[in-house]
Amino acid sequence: MTFEAAQTYLQEKAKSLGVEIEILAERHKTLAFKARQHQIEEATISLQGGLGVRVVVAGRVGYAYTEALDEAALEWVLDEAIENARLTRDDSGSLPQGRPLGSHDLVGEGLSAPVEEKRALALALEDGIRKDPRVDRVGGASYSEAEVEHRLVSSAGARGDYRSGTASLGVSAVMRDGESLKQGIEVVFAQDAFALDPASTSQSFLEKTGRLLGAKPLPTGTYRAYLEPRALAQLLSFFWSMWSAKAVLEGKSPLKNKLGQRIASPLLTLLDDPAHPQGLDNAPFDDEGVPAKKTTLIEAGVLRSFLHNSETARKLGHENTANGRRSYKSVVGVMPFNLVVAPGQGVAIEEGVVVTELMGVHAGANPITGDFAVQGLGLLVKDGEPTPVENFVLAGNFLDLLQNISAIGDGFWWTKMGFGIGVPLVAVEEVHFAGA
Amino acid sequence: MLKEDVAAKVLQHARTLGADFAEIYVERVRKRNLRLLNGELKEASSGLDLGAGVRLFFGTQVVYAYTNDLEATTLLEVTETLARLKGEKGQVDAEGAGGLDFRKMRPQGVHRPQRPLETQDKRQRIDRLLEADAAARIDTAIRSVETRWAESTQEVWIANSEGLWVNDERVRSRYFVLAIAQDGNEVQSGVSAPGKSVGLELFDLYPPSKAGREAAEQALTLLKAQPAPSGPMPVVIGNRFGGVIFHEALGHLLETTSVARKTSVLADKLGEVIASPVVTYIDDGTLPHGWGSSEYDDEGHPTERTVLIERGVLKSYMVDRWGERVTGYRRTGSARRQDYTFAPTSRMRNTFIAPGDEPPEALIRQVDYGLYAKAMGGGQVKPGSGEYNFSVREGYLIKNGRIEAPVRNAMLVGKGPETIRRVVAVANDWENAPGMCGSLSGMVPVEVGQPHVLVEEIVVGGQG
Numbered sequence: 001m002t003f004e005a006a007q008t009y010l011q012e013k014a015k016s017l018g019v020e021i022e023i024l025a026e027r028h029k030t031l032a033f034k035a036r037q038h039q040i041e042e043a044t045i046s047l048q049g050g051l052g053v054r055v056v057v058a059g060r061v062g063y064a065y066t067e068a069l070d071e072a073a074l075e076w077v078l079d080e081a082i083e084n085a086r087l088t089r090d091d092s093g094s095l096p097q098g099r100p101l102g103s104h105d106l107v108g109e110g111l112s113a114p115v116e117e118k119r120a121l122a123l124a125l126e127d128g129i130r131k132d133p134r135v136d137r138v139g140g141a142s143y144s145e146a147e148v149e150h151r152l153v154s155s156a157g158a159r160g161d162y163r164s165g166t167a168s169l170g171v172s173a174v175m176r177d178g179e180s181l182k183q184g185i186e187v188v189f190a191q192d193a194f195a196l197d198p199a200s201t202s203q204s205f206l207e208k209t210g211r212l213l214g215a216k217p218l219p220t221g222t223y224r225a226y227l228e229p230r231a232l233a234q235l236l237s238f239f240w241s242m243w244s245a246k247a248v249l250e251g252k253s254p255l256k257n258k259l260g261q262r263i264a265s266p267l268l269t270l271l272d273d274p275a276h277p278q279g280l281d282n283a284p285f286d287d288e289g290v291p292a293k294k295t296t297l298i299e300a301g302v303l304r305s306f307l308h309n310s311e312t313a314r315k316l317g318h319e320n321t322a323n324g325r326r327s328y329k330s331v332v333g334v335m336p337f338n339l340v341v342a343p344g345q346g347v348a349i350e351e352g353v354v355v356t357e358l359m360g361v362h363a364g365a366n367p368i369t370g371d372f373a374v375q376g377l378g379l380l381v382k383d384g385e386p387t388p389v390e391n392f393v394l395a396g397n398f399l400d401l402l403q404n405i406s407a408i409g410d411g412f413w414w415t416k417m418g419f420g421i422g423v424p425l426v427a428v429e430e431v432h433f434a435g436a
Numbered sequence: 437m438l439k440e441d442v443a444a445k446v447l448q449h450a451r452t453l454g455a456d457f458a459e460i461y462v463e464r465v466r467k468r469n470l471r472l473l474n475g476e477l478k479e480a481s482s483g484l485d486l487g488a489g490v491r492l493f494f495g496t497q498v499v500y501a502y503t504n505d506l507e508a509t510t511l512l513e514v515t516e517t518l519a520r521l522k523g524e525k526g527q528v529d530a531e532g533a534g535g536l537d538f539r540k541m542r543p544q545g546v547h548r549p550q551r552p553l554e555t556q557d558k559r560q561r562i563d564r565l566l567e568a569d570a571a572a573r574i575d576t577a578i579r580s581v582e583t584r585w586a587e588s589t590q591e592v593w594i595a596n597s598e599g600l601w602v603n604d605e606r607v608r609s610r611y612f613v614l615a616i617a618q619d620g621n622e623v624q625s626g627v628s629a630p631g632k633s634v635g636l637e638l639f640d641l642y643p644p645s646k647a648g649r650e651a652a653e654q655a656l657t658l659l660k661a662q663p664a665p666s667g668p669m670p671v672v673i674g675n676r677f678g679g680v681i682f683h684e685a686l687g688h689l690l691e692t693t694s695v696a697r698k699t700s701v702l703a704d705k706l707g708e709v710i711a712s713p714v715v716t717y718i719d720d721g722t723l724p725h726g727w728g729s730s731e732y733d734d735e736g737h738p739t740e741r742t743v744l745i746e747r748g749v750l751k752s753y754m755v756d757r758w759g760e761r762v763t764g765y766r767r768t769g770s771a772r773r774q775d776y777t778f779a780p781t782s783r784m785r786n787t788f789i790a791p792g793d794e795p796p797e798a799l800i801r802q803v804d805y806g807l808y809a810k811a812m813g814g815g816q817v818k819p820g821s822g823e824y825n826f827s828v829r830e831g832y833l834i835k836n837g838r839i840e841a842p843v844r845n846a847m848l849v850g851k852g853p854e855t856i857r858r859v860v861a862v863a864n865d866w867e868n869a870p871g872m873c874g875s876l877s878g879m880v881p882v883e884v885g886q887p888h889v890l891v892e893e894i895v896v897g898g899q900g
Contacts, residue, residue, distance in 0.1 A: 033521075036697065043499045043521040045514070048487060048777060050504070063481035067504045068464075073484055080468075084480035087470075087558055115521070137820065139699045174699055174820035181701065183820030220666050250473055251580050251616070254623075331479045360825040363814030364847050368616065369623045373664075373847040373897055375816075375825030393666075393825070393847045393897025434666035434847075434897035 001069040003027065006051055007153050009074055014155060019082060020056040022095050022154035024287055025049065026328045031115070032144040035122040041140065043119075049149075052328030055081040059091030065328050094156075096288050096310040096320070101152070101160025104284045110192040111145050111165055118143050121198055125171055128202025134210060136181070139172035145193060150287075158289030166280050166416065167193040169201045177213035182377075184209025189280050189416050208356060212377055215390035217436030223380075224352030224406070225394065225431040229413035229423045231355045231376070236339055237417035239398045241367045243297050243305075244334040245312035252368045254399060255303060263303045264402035267344055270298040272307060272323065274337035278412070280420035281337045288324035288332060295321040298402075307334045338420035344408025347427050354379040354386065355394065370398040376433075392435035404429045437486070438462040438593035440601075442508045444536040446490060446515055447597045453519035455492035457757075459596040461734065462488045462506065463776045468553075470561060470585040475569050477562060487776035492518055496761050500779040538601035541738075543731040546724055549607050549635025553587055556636055561585045564639045565611065571648030572615045577659060578652050579623075582614040587635075594736035602736035608727065608881060609638040610870065613647050617655035624661075624844070626654025627829075631870035631881070633725045654811065654830050657842045664831055664846030664896060670806035671848065671894045672799050672834065676869040677812050679884035683787050683873070684817040685824040685852025686717065690744050690752075691770070691782040692759025693876055694819040701822045701853055702750065706765075710750045711856040714792060717745035719754055721769055721785035727870035728785040728882040735771040735780055742768045744787075756782040774878025781877040788885035792862035796888035799861050801837040807846060807896050808832040808839055814871075815848075822851040847897040855891055863888035 001009065003025040014021035027049035034042040050067035055078070062085025066077040126141035147165035152158055170187040186205035190196050227235075247253040255263065264270075274283050274292035285291050288310050296304045308316070309324030309332055325335040355378045365372035373395040379386035409424035443460050450458035465485040471478045489502040490511060499518040503510060565583040572581045587609045594602045610631030617624050628651040630642035673681060686702075694700035702710060711717070721739030723729050733739055735757050743751050755763070756771035759782050772783035800808065808831060815826030828846040832839045868885030 039497065040522070041497055042779070043518070044501065044779070045517060045521065046502045046777065048502055048504050050485075061479075063479065064483065065481075066484040066486075068484055068486040069504075073486075076484060077482075080482035083558070084482060087480050087562065088477045090476065090478075137698045139694070139697055139820070172699075181821040183699070183818040183823075250582075329483055331481055359818070359823070360814065360816035360827070360847075363816065364825065364827040366625070368625060371845055373827065373845045375823075375847065375849045375897070390823070391849050391895055393849055393895075395845060395847070395897060434895075436668065436895065 003051070003151060006069045006074060010053060010078060011153060011155065013078055014055065020095050020155045022054045022158065024052040024326065024328050025151040027149040029147045030145065031118065032142060033119050033122040034140045034142040035126040036138055036140045038123065038126065040119060040122065050328045051077065052326065053077055053081045054332065055085050056093050056095055057082055057085040059093050060085040060088045061093040062088065063331050093311070095154050096156065096290055098154045098156040098158025098289050101158060101285050101289055103160065104162035106282055107147055107163050107165045111147055111167055113193045118193060121169060121196060124198035125169055125202055128198050129171055129173055129205055132206050132210070134175045134177055134213065135173050136176035137174045141171040142169065144168050144170065152287065152289050154289060160285060160289065162284050164283060166191060167196055169196045169198060171201065171205050173205070175209050175213055180213045180215065182209050182212045187415070189414060211379065212356065212388045215388035218353065218380060218389035218392040218433055220435050221433060222430055223433055225428045226347065226349055226352055226354040227426050227428060228354060228356050229425055230415065231358050232423045232426055233415050233417065233421040234358045234361050235398060236421055236423065238361045238365050239367055239370065240336055240339055242370065243307050245306040245308045245316055245318065246334045248306055249312055249315055254368070254370050258303050261303055262301045263399060264298050264301045265405035266301040267408050268298055268301055268402060268405055269296070269342040271296050271340045271342065272336040272338065273340050276338045276340060276422065278414055278422060279338040280414055280416040283337055286322045286324045287326045290320060290322040290324065292322045292337060307336060309334050336419050338422060341408070341423045343410050343412055343424045346410040347407040347425050349381055350384055352381055353389065353433060354381060372396065372398060392433050395432050395434060401428050401431065437464050437506065438595065440538060442511065443595040445508060446511045447536060447595065449512055450492050450515050450519070451597055453515070455494055455519065457493035457597055459491045459594065459735065460488060461776060462593040463590060465588055465590045465775065467588045468558070470558065470565065472562065472565050472569065472583045474580055475566055480558065485775060489776040489779065490515055490518065491779050494522055496758065497522060498758060498779065502776050536597070537599055538595060539599050540601045541732070543604050546731055547606065547633040547729055549637065551636040553589065553607065553635045564644045568613045568644035568648035571645040572613060572652040574649060574652045575656055577617045577619055577656060578615055579618040580616040584612040586610050592734070596736065600736045602732045604730060604732045606633060606730050607635055608633050609635060611638065613651040615651040615655045617659045619659050622659055624655050624658035626651040626658065629870070631727045633727060633729050657830060658844050661842035661844035664843040665833070666897060668893050668895050670803045671891050671896065672803060672806065672808045673889045673891065674810040674812070675865050675887050676867045676885060677871065678809065678889070679788055679868065679886040680812050680815060680871060681826050681848065682717065682789060682856065682886065683784060683882070683884040684815045684826065685822065686856050687719070687784045687787045688817055688875070689819050689822060689852060691754045692756060692763055692765065693781045695753050696759045696762035700819045705750050708750055709748050710853060711745050711748045712859040713748040714862045715745055715748055715856060715859050716743070716790040718743050718790055719784050719787040723786045726786040726883050733769045733771040734773045737767055737769045737771065739769040739785060754782045754784065756780060772877060772880045774880055778877040781875065783875060783877060783880055784873060784882050786868060786883035788866065788868055789862060789887065789889060791864045791866040791887045794861060794863050796863040796865050799863055799888050799890040800834055800839060802861065802890060803834045804836060806834045808834050809846070809848065817852060822853045824852050825849045849895050849897055855894060858892045859889055860892050861890040
């Protein structure tokens with residue numbers, strides 16, 4: 001069966017059973033080339049997807065998904081979803097009032113370059129980094145693209161679809177200088193394959209990894225930290241859940257009861273923008289069919305809003321920010337589209353530790369409390385002179401860190417870590433570093 | 437799900453297009469998940485995954501495609517596209533066009549559940565989770581308890597151009613208890629998360645009442661904990677999930693994924709002393725009902741017990757088919773993948789340090805001032821430099837050979853190949869614990885483990 005036919009089949013079946021239903025269909029199309037030793041070592045293509053079903057039976061919500069589209073699988077998915085709904089006690093559930101959402105193409109010709117050109121990008125990226133004799137071993141240089149077709153229908157009247165996608169270049173390699181080894185990774189995402197440039201990506205890899213060679217232990221102490229965009233993005237990709245109203249409702253956010261309060265430096269403004277010109281995860285509507293919109297989370301240091309889906313908005317009595325997001329396999333949660341730190345006046349790097357990258361954030365950070373202790377890589381700057389440092393841990397609380405921001409860069413750097421993140425460099429006073 | 441004639445057609449077609457090896461992997465997985473918060477079912481979900489992956493080798497070049505569409509015409513089309521993607525024209529191989537006679541291999545059922553998932557309805561799982569929830573309420577400071585259940589039944593069919601045919605079924609069950617304790621502004625959590633390649637007997641092997649209590653005790657301990665000390669010091673790493681440190685900092689460096697590309701600092705070191713002589717390190721895919729066990733790997737090769745390091749000497753790497761082609765090392769049944777959306781790579785299964793003879797208390801007694809990392813969180817490693825970091829979930833100070841006050845937020849950092857040389861003692865209380873390991877071929881279930889281990893020096897990062 002086609003996706004459309006399967007959606008219709010499920011809708012009609014649900015109607016005959018008197019069950020409210022919402023069906024999210026996703027079709028992912030990917031292409032990737034990985035170059036190593038001047039040839040394509042791996043190439044991958046895919047066409048894959050599935051149907052995610054949410055049913056409401058007398059106010060009770062249940063979920064199931066299937067990647068098989070035959071009649072038996074569709075019967076199974078509906079039976080399971082209904083059984084799952086009947087097991088829950090909360091009978092206040094409902095599908096958000098739907099509306100026609102239209103058909104949107106956010107990709108256009110962005111990924112339409114010929115396959116040969118995409119192969120060439122991966123090969124050129126590897127050639128680019130191999131020009132530096134300090135590059136000891138190359139794990140791989142890759143071109144990847146992913147395109148997703150989202151199609152949502154619900155018995156509450158939602159109907160719409162959109163196509164989104166991104167392309168990326170990524171390289172992983174080990175650089176050596178004498179006994180010192182550093183493994184670096186550089187990944188650059190773009191909305192258009194045409195916007196990717198192997199020369200600048202390889203240059204950036206060599207600079208970012210090369211400057212860490214010959215690193216010495218960092219003496220334990222309190223320093224000003226200059227968080228490079230990648231390090232800040234790594235923290236945000238983990239701590240964003242503090243703004244999730246689902247976490248707030250379940251007592252898992254330290255920001256509960258803090259709306260309207262100053263929680264960060266007045267220099268800081270944090271937004272979720274589903275339609276940013278450079279956004280890597282733009283969307284016209286969320287996965288419950290609510291039109292997406294810009295949400296200010298922190299405005300000049302003051303907590304303005306949480307991220308909501310229809311259920312959390314109803315339960316907290318707040319406005320729905322249309323962040324009800326899911327994949328066809330998951331339940332409706334809350335997630336940003338493009339989390340953006342508004343650029344500031346610029347940062348002059350004088351004295352402190354430039355944190356270029358963090359490791360193990362998922363392991364060393366606790367989003368319920370904001371506490372973290374994570375390994376960093378970076379440069380110790382004294383009198384404007386940087387020297388590389390290693391084997392150290394930054395420890396503290398993420399909310400203290402936001403309070404102690406003393407300057408924000410005027411640039412902008414984008415990455416995708418589950419959703420889009422666009423951030424500048426930030427300077428943070430009084431960060432505890434544990435090292436030698 | 438996979439028909440013999442379809443598989444034969446696809447594999448033979450791939451050979452005529454110039455591939456010197458072709459493989460088809462078909463998978464069907466049924467999953468069920470439950471999440472309860474404070475005794476109330478929040479979400480129940482079910483899923484059916486179905487897809488195929490086609491992989492072609494041209495020497496050491498690999499092309500891979502995956503799709504949900506298992507029709508013969510689609511699979512043949514995909515195979516054509518793959519051969520084209522490779523770029524150069526393939527050599528038509530007359531030999532490859534010959535017939536394929538599959539040798540059928542059947543699992544013996546070593547890991548088959550004793551209490552199959554179908555024997556009880558979902559309410560029974562919910563009732564058992566409620567037991568864990570109740571057992572966690574040991575103190576008024578326990579403010580919230582979250583419990584989750586996850587089960588999966590994965591059936592795979594693997595066929596290749598050498599005539600291999602494997603049909604394997606893997607059943608896995610796991611549950612989680614997360615207890616949150618609060619005292620004033622201070623919030624801490626404790627977890628317990630047993631999992632095995634079993635059915636509903638998981639609840640008998642790991643009673644929910646015990647798991648609930650464990651999670652709560654950990655949360656309460658952390659509530660009283662002081663900030664961890666900073667600086668280099670001796671560390672006693674606990675058994676069970678304590679094994680994660682060497683999983684990350686040593687195990688990953690022994691997979692051909694990084695060894696073959698020489699991005700591991702331990703490449704080309706077979707036969708060399710790479711660890712302390714008290715260390716014997718084993719990766720065993722055959723442990724009955726192990727969370728990371730299966731009878732066949734995801735290339736259809738039988739799994740095995742692989743001794744990686746014997747008394748400090750490197751004996752073997754973990755090798756998949758691609759790794760074998762590049763390095764010449766024999767395959768070890770280590771090819772694994774999250775699902776059909778990933779091509780397999782060499783991965784760990786159940787990896788652990790073999791036990792020594794001392795009781796764990798003897799290790800503690802050797803330390804004047806140091807850290808006891810009783811329960812570990814997760815971590816990360818860079819195989820190219822061996823740099824790692826791990827969070828300590830539950831830690832204690834050791835003073836004058838005795839365990840003292842609990843400490844929190846400790847992070848261990850260092851370089852794996854250095855740390856494994858600094859292991860000075862291994863206790864006799866080996867136990868494994870389940871986890872999910874993420875790498876090139878996605879997230880796969882693994883066990884990590886060890887007895888208590890004393891490392892003479894690790895850099896501890898804390899706030900104190």
